[in-house]
Every structure is written in structure tokens, then in C-alpha cells.
Amino acid sequence: MNSNLGRKLENKAVQNANLRQIVKRIDDLPVVPAVAIQALKLSLQDDVDLKKLGQVVETDAVLTAKILKLVNKASMGLSQKKVISVQQAINLIGLNALRSALLGVMIKEYLVGDDKIVSKNYKELWAHNLLCAILAQEIAQKTYPELKNTSFVAGLLHDMGKSVIMDVFPEKYEQIKESQDKLKISQFEAEQKLLGTNHSLVGKILAKNWKLPEEFIDCIWFHHQPIDSIQCLEAGKELIYIVIMADILAHEIFCDQSLSRDTAICLDKLKKILRLNDQEIEQIKLEGAKTYSEKAGLFSLDSDFYKIFHEIIQRANKKLSEMALEVEHKNVQLARTNKILQLAHNLSLNLTSVLTLQELFQGVVKAFQCVPDIQVGIIYIIDLDTRELEGQIWLDSHRTRNLLCFLDKEGIPVWEHDDQSIPEELKRAICMYKARSGSDVSKVSYDFSPPFHIFNFCTKKSLIGELCLVFKKGLNELYSREKLIFNQVSNLIASTLERIFIYEKLEKRSEELSQALWRNQQINLQLLQTERLAAVGQLAAGAAHEINNPLAIISARAQLLQFKETDAKKKKELALITEQIERISRILSSLMDFARPSPPKLTDVNLHEILDKVLEFVSNGLKKHNISIIKNYDKNLPVIKADPAQLEQVFLNLCINAQHAMEKSGGNLTLVTEHSEDGQNVIIKIIDQGEGIPKENLNKIFDPFFTTKEEGKGTGLGLSTSFGIINNHFGTIRIDSEVGKGTTITIELPVNIESLRPVDQDILDAKLKAVGGVKPKVLVVDDEEHIRDILKETLEGENMLVDTADNGQEGLEKLLTEKYDLLLLDIRMPLRDGLSLLREIKKRDKSLPVIVITGMATHEEMEEALAHGSCKCIRKPFHIKTLLEEIHKSLTGE
Template sequence: MGIDRDRQARSSGITASLRSMISHIEELPVLPTVAVRALTLSMRDDVDLTQLARVMEADPVLTAKILRLVNNAQAGLPTRVGTVKQAVALAGLNQVRCALLGVLVKDYLPETEPKIADMSKLLWTHSLVTAVLADLIAAKTFPELRETAFVGGLLHDIGKLVIMDIFPDIALQIDELRKERCLSTMEAEFKILDTDHCTVGKILAQHWKLPEELVDCIWLHHHRLGSMDRSSLNWEVTAIVSLANHLAKEMLCDVPERSNEDSLIEALLTALNLEQAEVAALRGEARREYELKAAFFDLESDLSIVFHQIIQKANRSLAELGIELDVKNTRLSKMNALLGLANKIGLDLGNVHNKTDLFQALAQAFNGFSAVPVGIFYTIDHETRELEGVVWIDGGRKRRLLCFTDRNGTPIWEQTDQNLPPDLCRILANAKQRLHYDRTIAQSFSSPFLIFSFGMENCYFAELCISLAQEYRPHPQDNFTGFSQIAQLLRSSLENVLLFESLQCKKEDLAQALWRTEQINHQLIQTERLAAVGQLAAGAAHEINNPLAIISARAQLLELKEQDEKRKQELALISVQIERISKILTNLMDFARPAPPNLQKINIHLVLDRVLELVATNFRKYKITLVKQYDDRIVPIKADPNQLEQVFLNLIINAQHAMEEKGGQLTVVTEFLANQQAVLIRIQDQGVGIARENLKKIFDPFFSTKAEGKGTGLGLSTSLGIINNHFGKIDIDSTPGKGTTFSVELPVDISALRPMQSEACTSSATSLGLRPRILVVDDEEHIRDVLKETLENEGFEVMTANNGNMGRDMLEAERFDLLLLDIKMPYRDGLSLLRELRASPTNAGLQVLVITGTASPDEMGEIANHSCKCLRKPFHIKKLLAEVHFCLRKTDG
């Protein structure tokens, strides 16, 4: 519309226009003093008509106009009125006011254009009807306000006259916008001028210095009752004029559709204490009063003629509105068809779970929809750059699209034509220009297609391209709106499909994870069982070591005393078997409580060579050929050489046992894994191999496939613990009848993960007397007796204590040269006693020899930190005496 364009062009200049309007009002000629004084006198209740006539006669022009109007209004008089005093007396005060207002306002606000003149005439008709109604309402509610209410009603819309005078074009635009959109006058004024006629009229009334009650009537007659100041002296007259204004609109059929007149009138009636029946009676009386006063304003005195003119204009407007409604109905029916299609698509897409079903449902929904003869919907996967979609032609034929795109998004077809319409091929070829990954729907047009583009970053890009039939093309914005809703549905459905596919993948991943978790749980259960076995083994070793030490010591003492050679050999056999049992217990303890590795920088090839030298003799015996394939790139690693020798010895002995019957080749391979900063050692034999059902149990403690007497079943489990402590890996691959391969992977440097064991500090020696005094502290009576007897046979003075507390008391009371100390004791354990000794000023340098059967690696480390030697139970008598003499020599030194 021209109004909209003009209003948009002036949007930045509204404030300037308002300033210009105020400037014009200030430039209006000031009303003659005589006219203002006459108007002021006429509004007084106690006005003197003779004085009023004398004031009016002071202005010849005003006198002539008043006489002309009164004589015209009083047609039929026998003689014409010749003086103002006669005119006032004959016409009455109220008619004089009408004449004054009609002359003053109409003379000082001229009308130029014919349309403006017609609008002005209708406005004065409305103002006079409002004034008459205000006078009648005041007579029933506040009679003392009748004259003020009449003048207020006559002047309440004076602001409209100012707008017509200063901005006639804008006044016409306001009237057109009001009719077009069924707005109230104030709503239309605000949309165009950003102000209203009430504010403009207030400024004019204040400029003319009109009484305050008239200013309020002009300014507040459109305000709701709640916004009026009820404490003001003028609220009654303002409410009267406001009610009269609304009733006048009803009488003149000037109520817009969006108006809430009924609620406003009801509130005003309640405030003024009036009933609807009284208002109905006022309308007929107001019509008669209007006809009496119309001549003073050069207005049509018969309201029927006015109504006829209004109805004629209304009929013309209705005809124009009917044509416009037909156009809108046509557009609405098209919009309804699009909404129906969108609703159908929304229902059809509700249950799709993959792209194939999505494309099928969309093409099927457009089947029979003649508005879209050709359409396409396609997606491009961000990762795979795969283009998938569907094309439908003439509403029935459809075909799937499937191809890849280049890095710019251009389709790469297997066939050049693809049997697609040329315009559609062009749209797809230019898709790269519209590629974006904004979640908003981007709308564009490329004749004859409407294009709706959307996407998701790092996920997909999609477009809906619609070719419209001819009858749908005149209103592209309507089509953009309707098809944009369909594009929104497609985006939501596509993202649901992608989410469903992602959930399916995650479901599969979860199933795999659950399976792996079950396997890990199974391994954890096995690990817990092994840990329980280890704890049981440690406890058993502790309980066995003490009696075994007693048996071993007694057997050795008997062997030393025995003179019969045969009995001496039998006792020696007992000692050998005890040593065998002790070795088994030691292996068991190493498995249950593996010691942390003592890290050194070593060459793995040298470690392997030392082990191979130990078993080289057996290789020749069993016809085993050794092949070494060492990697020259191998770098030194940080590890415990003794523990690794034990691991490789176990693995190589296992390989030897597997090849003892038929011989074969033993291959030792090393490899440097540069990427992983690790070394790999493989020991391959050509032996009997291991059955598949035994592979999972091969590292279990006490499990062995060897013949009885060839192993304890702890070698591989101990090796596994050592490799784990080195943060390495050990694996096995075996085929029955072909051989077995053990693979060991070790990191190059684990010093940051395994702290080095601190070295033991040395202690100062103590002087020995002529006969060294030794204290034995052990809770086992038989061990105390064996140690006492053995040491006394060597000439030492020996005293014993059966617990740590007794030992502490004896050390405080007497002086000793050597302490033999057990670790596991009631009341006070050996380590706490040892700590107290090292903190004592008198016994800090006392030599201590610890005798234990179950000390853990941590306990062994603490013993070393206290500069103590350690002897494991069961011990050999000669080994015991050697350690005692060594400790006493340190004391001498």
C-alpha cells in the first residue's frame, strides 16, 4: 500500500514532524481579545447579557458574523435582528456560545482541499452531536457543568482540525489506514505520526489560553476512566465529554471493529451513575437539539441526510472490502491447502526411522497436490559427502537420488543426464552457493523454484526445492510461509532419523561394551580368586616356615653330632628335602607378594645370553638347536635383571621340557618397537604345544601340563607378576603338535612409575667383649631353643625373649653385641622394636640379624633401611653361623 511505503519513508522523521506541528500551532494567529473575552463571559453562570453584548459589539467583524448567523438561524421572524443585544436576548446564551465557537474556530482553521473539507464537515457534525449529548448528560448528572460540558464537547476534537490544516496529506493517509485496517483514529495516528490528536489539541488549547477544564476535555476524552485523576476538580466534565464522544460515534456509525466501546461506555455510565435506559432517551433529545444548533456551524440540520451520506460511503467501502475479501479468501484457501499438506506430512513423518522411509513418505504426501508439479528434497552427509534424496514429478512419478559430492558440494553423477528436468539439474549444480550449516531455514528463489535450505554443523546439509504451479506464484510470501513450515517439519524429522540411527549405533556399541565388561568381570573374579589363593599361600607359608625351621635346625644339629655315616646320610637327605620344601615356599611367597623390581639400566641381550648359557648343556642333551635373532636397534631398558632372568629362565625351561622327546629348534627373537618405546622378546619352540582349553589357565598358580616332579605350577604365574610389575605384557600362542610362542613386551623406561628402593645406610659397629653376648627374640619356643643351642656350641653367651616387649626390657637393662630378631610376634612386632632401637641413643648402633619366614617386600625394604641383615626360615645352620660371625665382625670394625 502507498500508505505503508510513505510511512516507512517517514519513520525516521516522525519526531521532526511533531516538532514542525508544534511550531505551526505556535505560529497560528492569536484570537482577538474581544472574542476570547466574549467566550469567557459566555461560559459564566452569572453572565450579564447586556455586558456580553457590549463586549461583542467592540469588534465590528465579530458583530456582523454573529448577526448574520442569528438572522439565518431565526428565519421567519417578522423583522431582522439589528443589534447584538437583540441577538443575544433572542437567541439565548447557549446559541451565542455556538455562534462564537463556530465563527472563531472555523475562521482560524481554513479548509483547502475538497476531501479535507468533507472530513472537516463530518468532524464538526460529530463535535456538535457530542456537545449536545454532553449538555444533556450534564443536565442529568452535574447541572452546574452544562455550559462547560457543551463547549468541551464542541472543542474535544480540535486536534484533528490542526492535523488537517498542517498535514492534509497525512490526515488523508490516517483516514485511509483507519478504514483499511479497521483501526481507531488514535491507533492510526500513532502508526503514522507517533502522536495523536488529543495531544495536539491540548497544545493548541494551552496556546489559546483556554480554561483548564476545556484543556482536560480535549486531552483526556479518549483516556480510560482509571487514568483520569478522580481527585481533580475537572474529572466530572471530562467523563461527561468522553461518554458523549462515544455515544456520538454510535449515533453516527463511526465505531471500528476492533473498538472496545461497550466496556468504556459501561465504565463511564457507572462513574456518572446513569442507566442504559436514560442514555437511550438522550439520543432522541440530542437529535432535536442538534437540528436547532446546526445552522450556527453551516451544517446539515437533518441527521437523516448525514446518515444517508455515511451509509453511501460505507456501502462503497463494503464493496471494496468485498473484493478484497474475495482475494483474501482465494489466498486463504491456498494457504489452507498448504497447511493441510503440512499437517499430512507431519502425520506421515511421525513414525519414520530411516532416510528411505522419510523420502518415500514425503513424495507420497505430495502425490495429487497440483500446486507443486516438480519438487526435490535431498541431504548431503558432512562426513561421507553422500547425497541422498527424492524427486517427484507431476505429483505421481518419483525417483530416488543417490550420488557423492565433491568438496564444494557439487554432485558427481554416474550418468550425465539422470533424467532430471534441466532446471532441477541447475539447482543441484548450484547448491554449493547455498551451502550453510545454520539451523535456521534460509529461503531463496531460483526460477521457478522456491528453495528452503538448512543444516547442522559437522553433520548434514539439506534442501527442499519446490516448483509452483502458475496460480500459486502471484503471492510468493504466502508460499514461503507455508512451505517454510514443511521445511521445519522435514528438519525435525531428519534430525530425529539421524538421532535414531545414532542411538542404534550406540546401542550396538553398548552391547559390545557390556560383553567386554562381562569378560573383564570374569577376569576380575579370576584375579580375586588368585589374590585369595595368594593370601592363603602367604599365611600357609608363614605357618609352615616356623616348624620347618625347627625341623631343619634339629636335623642339622643331629647331623653334626652323628657319628654313624649311614645315619649321617639319612639326616643329610632330610635337610635336602627341607630345602626343597623351602624353595617351594619361597616361590609361593614370590607369587603371593612379588617384590618391586630393583630398576637398573640393562642390555636385554646380555640378560638373555646369561640365561641361555645356564641351559646350554641341556640343549645339547635333548638335541635342541638354538637360534638367536637379535634386533640391532635394541636400546638399553630400565628393569630388574635378576627378576627378568627368572622370567626368561622359566620360559626357556618350559620350552626345553616341551621338546625333550623329539628335540627341535628354539628361537629367541628380539625387536625394538620404536613407536611404543618398548622391546619385544619372543621365545618360540617346536614342542608338543598346549591344548586350546588349557591356554586360559596356563598362568594360574599350581596349574601345570608337565609330568609330576617337573614343576610346581608357580613358574608362569610368578613370571606374570614380575612382568606386570615392570608395566609390561606377556602373551602366549600355541598350536598342539607344532609348538608354542611366548611374547614379552617391556617398556624402555619405567623409572617414573616404579620408585627405586633406597639403599641401606651403614651403622657404626660396637665393641665385642671377650665372649660376645647375643639376644634371641622369637615367639616360637623351639626356634629359641635351637638358636640358643647352636650359638652356645659356638661359644657365644645367649639369652632369649619370647616377645617384643620382653626383648625391649632386656635391651634396656643389659648390653648385647648382637640381636637375633623375629618379625611376626604378639604384643610387639619385630619392626616396631627395631624402630625404637634405632631411635635409642644407647642401642642405635646394635647389630641386628632378622630371622623371618614371611616378610613382605615392603618389610624387607624397611629392614634394609635399618642396615640389618635378613635370614629366611628355614635356615641352614652354617648359613646362620656365617651371618652371625659377619655381623660381629662389623661390630669389631
């Protein structure tokens, strides 16, 4: 046996309960008499001694009796004398017939019971096996004559596994045949589907149990395998090819199995391999049918050739009738599909130049009115932002009417008086649009809600469209190809919608551009610098909105993990993540400061700690370019009032500039701190030994976007940002430089701008607990789901009751129905923005504390919020400790 392919196939076999049951049945078979096995093995030899074979069979009286009974029954027309010895039987019917008789006796005796259904199936099986054996012998005679006798036996044995399945699962065997006819699949595939195994594997197990020769085991096992895989066998593949072809031709002659496309391809390959033409194949089939009528009696089969031929004609006619019905059905289906394809073509033409929603609806209706099979059709679009439903309905291919209504707060259409004539089932179908719209808006979904076929599509999260169709009676089932076409139609409508919205946006942008151009013509050239700064501010606002929200989520989650973490090293690493996120946020804020400078948040600052922190950030870059650090710190330098984050940004910008100036030659970077003579200011000097700055550039060095660095090393924003920060601290910054010698930057800052005292957290907590022992109730209004989740989790951890809303309108509705102790509010939100909500709620309750948490709001918007009283503002990303401190202050009235 070919072990490699065998192991491969055996590993793929499904070792389920059915296969184990079959193996147990084989193991539990009565022991086949040794005489029968010996006789069968002798008969399979090409050079068998017929006299010896007869002597072996005659040693078993039971086997001799069964053989003589079978032979006498089969040879009634051949001899008038009764056959009384096995030797006579061999001489009369021949070796092949004796082989068939031996195998038939053994299979029938030890596998097949007396069940009528099984007996019928057994006869059909051995009729096929006998014909297959005869055909295999005929094929071998024309291709490999030396395999003539072996081929006959191999054909006789190839389906012996079906006998075991028939015996173990007689009821399932009938189901297999029904499934074969219903699903138009082979018996091999039906067995695998219902049993999880197949007759090839079962037959191989039985053949091994009976210790049959290896070439027959291979034919039993591999005769349903692909031709390409059999070509990989080391030996014996010619015999397998012959058996596979004989099996296919036998099914053709008996018309008991449809010739699938795969089977036809397999047969063509076998013709080439065995070098047989169509004329030779037909001759083989004719000779095989004749020989079958002569040998059928050995299996108690019908030997009347003309009766067999009549049955075959009946089967063929039945299959032809089925094929004719199927062709007629497919023609009807094809005609309807062609109509729908024409519809799709017409629709694509109608929508080519559509630029408005009304033109879209009219184009869809015009195309669908040409399909008389559609009785009612509806196309509508639902805009969840504006809460509007708009569309068109057509009836009986000619009457049309517009649909237009609004949605209530639950998203349900509110029909006007004029819409009462719309069928109730249609209204119910439309009301279910939310359930049908899935999360994957890139695909069209299909739903059948009798009598409506509904195709749901989305162009964006807030825009849902549906195409609803009602077919005439008898045509209410859509074929898969028709569903595919309607899916494409829905995609075409969705893409047209996208084009309409893009066109509207382009028109709006065109108008805005015209106005902008007109305004630009009126602007004085002297305001050019201001315009550039405003552009930077606008860019920064957009960046803050897109970056600060996800940044706030990352920062808050990192802080929550830091609070829960017990490992000191991990806690330090999480703290570093939080610090770097805050640094990113400060960089974004500095961009906005060009157009809208923000005042510093003053606290006690140790300048030496900030400088050391900055030097730690840039130390690797300095070492890489052979730059040494020299610190000349004043040990008595006082703590000053300043914004540490903004000063860190200034010193970082200046140190990076110094590094860039010394990258080619290296040198010393010196940092000097000292107290001014009057004691009111502190002085910081950053001195490098770099290339220096030409005198003609010194007066432009603080201009935004001005830079002398090569591309990729600077944007021209660092020094201008630093200049703005120092000015906001009421300080001064000065640059002295000489080309070839280096640059000195001197910063002077006041020690104290105003007095700020940090709030003791323990005192705040004590005040909060003193408020009647009742849990504070907080409403969080933010369109970012992750921000809402983080705030809810954090505040509930602080023993507070938390409610959430995902837009301003929902937040207002909750504030009007519930009583809250604190409102956490975003400004930029859909439906109703934060400032609008704040104005509305302050009219009713001026005392409600409000904390605005925003990533994009301008200083003007934040000032408006603060002007309402009992209101504070925090930018995203926020520090959880800072936010909790402000929340405690608001709740305790500080």
C-alpha cells in the same frame, strides 16, 4: 489540570520537527482579539449574564458582524425578521448555539485558510465536533446533569488540534486519512505514524495559548488515553469519560471510522462507569442526530437530517461491502490453511515410525500429494561431510522420482546424465542452499525464489535439508499463517531426521556393545587391571581432545599478551596464567600415561626450586590446618637431568597426601634432600606426622584407584601416577609408615639419564636469517579456527608467510598446488586425518619438514608420524617459545 499524568504524557510526546513547526505556527497566529477571548470565556460560564455577554460581543464590530451573519443564515426558517443585535441572537438561538458560533468564527478566522481541500476537511471536522458536543450534552443529562453545558463545550473543543494540523500540513492531513483507511487504524494512530505527534497534544498547546479553562484542556489532551490511566486522575475525569463516549458514538453515527476491538472494549468500560445500558445509548444517539440537524447551520453544515441519514447509509453499505469482501477473502484463506493443517497432521502420522531416509522421503511425498494446490515439490538432504545430496521430487501430485548426486569441492551438486530432465531453475535453486543456510541452525529459514517457496532447516552443522514447493498459478503467495505451518512441517522433518540418526547410532552402538560383550567373555580375569587402565587411557584421550584445544587457545593468547605487555606486574600475572595452564595440561597427560606412558622430556632440573614451588602451591592449606614446614636441603645437591613438570606433579601429589593425613591433628611436614654415597643418585624424603597407613594397605598403595581417603578427597590416581613417573626416570619410590606416627616417602633419582644441551636461540635466529633472505612459507592445517588464527598471527610476527587449511583434504589440495617450507599439522580432523595427509605428502616430498601439533594423538600415532622423517611432535596446549624454537630448528635443518 492533573499535573502528574500531564507531565508523564508530555514527556512521552515526540519532540520532532513536525511538532516544532506546529508550535511555531500557533506562536505566529495573529493575535485573537481580546473581545473574542473575553466573550468565549464568559459564554463558558454556567451562570453567565446574557446581557453582559451581548454587550461584550457588540464592542467589536467585526466579531458582531460575523456572528449576526452566521446567525441570520442559520435561522432563516425560525424567524421572518432579520436579527440585528447580538442580544436578539442570544434570545433566538440560545447560549449553546452562541458558544458554537463564537468558537466557529475564531477557529475559521484564525486557523483555516481558503484551500478547498482544507475547507472540505474543516466541514467534516466541525460536523463531527458538533455532533460530539450534542451527544456529550445528552450523556451528561442522563449521568451528571450539572455537567450538561460544560459537556457541550468540551465536546465542541475536543478535536480543535486537528484544525492546526489541517492548517500546517494540509497535504499530510490527506495522507493521514488515506493511511487510516488503508491500515485500518484510528486517525490518532495515523497522525502519530506520519507526524510523530497527534491532535490531542497540538490541541492542548493551542488551548493553553488561548488560556482556556483547565477542564477543557484536560478533555482535549486526554480524550484518546486508555480508560485505566484516566481513572488515576485527581479530578475532572467524569467530563473526560463523557467526551470519550460522545466521540465514539459520533464516529458510529457518521460511519466514518471502523469500530476496532479496543474501541469496543473502551465503550463497554464507559457504559459501566457511567451506568448506561444499550437502550439508553441508542436513545442518546437518536436524540443527538435530530438535534444535530437543528444546529448544523451555525457551522455552514448540511442540516437536512434525511440527507445526512442517506449519506450515513451509503457509508455503512460501503463498509459492509468491504467487510463482505474481507470475510470472503479470509474464508478462502482459511480453507487453504485448513488443507495445509491437514497436510501437517497427515505428515506427523506418516513420520511416526520412520527409521530410514527413504521412509522419510516417501512419508513427506505421500502427505504432500494430498494437496492439489502444490504443483511441484522437492525434499532433499545435503551431507557436507560425505558430499552427498539425497532426496525425492514429486510432480502433479502423482509422479515421483529420486534425487541422488555428489557435490564437488565447492559444494555444488554434480548432476548425472539421468538427472538432466530436472528443471534448470530447480538446479539453480538447489545450488543456492549455502547462501540460505544461516548460522542459527535451530531455526527454519524461508526464502522465495520464484517460482519456489524454500524452507531451509539444519539438524547439525554439516547436514542441510530443504523443502521446495511450487504452487499452482494464482496461489503463489503464502500467508503468514501458512508460512508458520510450513515452518512447523520443516521442524517436524528436521526432528525426524534427528531420530533417524539417533536410531542409526543406537543400532551401531548395539552392534558394538554385542561385540564388546563377546570380547569381555573371552578376557581372562587376570587382565582386569589392564582393562581398567585402558579405560582410563580412553577417557584421558577424549578429555585431551575436548580440553587441550581450548586450553591451547587460552595458553597461546596469554603468551602473546605476555610478549606484548610492558607492565612488569601484568607480565608476571600472565606468566602465572601460562604456568597454571601447563599444569592442567600435564595433569591431563598423566591420565593418558596409564595406558600409554609417555617418556620424560629431560632438561636440567634444580630439585630445590621445584620443591619450593610445590610448597608455595600448598602453603595456604597447610597453614589452615596448623601444619609447619621444615626444610632440610643439601646445599651441595647437584642439578639433575629430569622432566621438571612430571616431578612437580609427583611432589605435589605427595604433599597433598601429607596434608590430608595431618588435617585433624596438625604437625610438621619435613622435606629432606641428600646426595647418595656413590654420587650417582639424589634422594628426596617427604615425612609427615599424620595418621599413618595400615600394613595391609601398603602393598596396594600404588594400585590405580586404590584410596583410603573419604569421598571427595581423592580418586586413587595420585600415587599410581607418581609411581609411573618415577619409574620412567629410572628411579625408585618407597613408602614406610606406622599407624599413629606418620609416613615417610623416599624417592631416589639418577643424577643424569643422558646428556641434553639447550639450543641457543640467537644461533637459531642467525641460521634462519642466513637462508637466502627469503621469508619461509608455512602451511597450518588444523580444524580448530582459533588455533589456526593464533599460529598465523604468531608466525607472521616472526616474518613468515602463512597459509591455512581447516581439514586434511583441503591441506592436501594446497600442498599439491603450492610449495611450502614447513607443514604444521593436526592429526584428528574431518574429511582426511593428519596421518593420512602425512603419508600422502611424504610419498611426493620426503624432505618437507613437518611439525605435528595434537591434543589427542596416541603415542603409537605420534611414533608413526616421527617414522616418516623430518617430522616432530608437540602436544596441545603448547608453549609458544617452545614451538618457535622447534619451527626454527626445522627450517634451519637441525
